Amino acid sequence: MTDEQPHANAKGPAPIVRPVNYQARRQELESKVSDLSSSLNEFQEAPVEIRQEVAATLRPIVAWYEELT
DSSP: OOTTSOOTTOOSSOOOOOOOOHHHHHHHHHHHHHHHHHHHHHHHHSOHHHHHHHHHHHHHHHHHHHHHO
16 A cells, blocks of 8 residues: 555545634623623613514424424
């Protein structure tokens, strides 16, 4: 076997491993949580009609997700 031939059991190139910047990832997630929290507060202050319309729109999506899990 030469260097140019892959090993018979090889399954392709080795995966690329990228270093994870945990501090940056944590800040990113905290920012998203903060944004979601603000959106939830705004939603809770919305008129009942809008909240009902949003809930009706989300029901099929939630049902679909629950079927997946």
